[in-house]
Amino acid sequence: MSLPHAILTALLEKPSSGLELTRRFDKSIGYFWSATHQQIYRELGRLESEGYIRALPSEQPARGQKKSYEVLPAGRDELARWTSASQDPRPMRDTRLRRLRASAVVGTAGLATD
Template sequence: MSLAHALLTSLLEQPSSGYDLARRFDKSIGHFWQATHQQIYRELGRMENAGWIQSEPDPEAGRTRKRTYLVLPAGRDELMRWAAEAAPLPELRDEFMVRLRADAVIGPLGLLPELQRRRARHADKLRAYRAIEARDFPAGGESTRQRRIHHLILKAGIQYEQGWIAWYDEAVKTLSEV
């Protein structure tokens, strides 16, 4: 996946200025695909040069150079082409797992504090996802296909964090054994 495809998706949801797009991106797609605001602006320029999007001066911008970006048919076609491709499965590449292997081979290496720190970060993320779920997907709320898909994506994040928390709890227990 490229940043361009994430941006095309976001712009199809709502045409935006670069600034507004970056803010929305941080609060939604940014939970599973990170990009700096500088990367977003750079990619918007490339996408415009490729003919996937166009920008227009924002009518509410006054004297600023604020522009609103819109997806062109070529951008929609590119997103459809990309979405039809098989997505590669993500691979776990975590240096900490090698440290655990080293702990198993040469004895206790004092990894408990790192396990607890990592567990706490996943717990923080889970709390954030639960807060988003409570705010954006209340029981009995509107249930369009788009909202159900958005909730499904959020549930993937919730289950991901829950899985890691359970794993860290087991790892802490195992490493605490004498």
């Protein structure tokens, strides 16, 4: 699993801001993947530009107000594609555990049994 997949999984579980994601990575998600707040914010921008996530509209946009993000259908599709992949292109940290966690959000239909 890469950081983008960990973030997509977390956002499918609960739409969150970058700060909320950082706190979650410091706790439960940290068992699967660790990331700094800089890495998380950089990846949020990348995922948004790729059309996998979007910032939720704010009722009162203000400077310095935190943005919450949600996963778009393309992001869910990417996570489902990843969970059904039989092999990662390069060795990753605890891939099976992260794939299992992600499949709990998007379904286990394509979960590989390797």
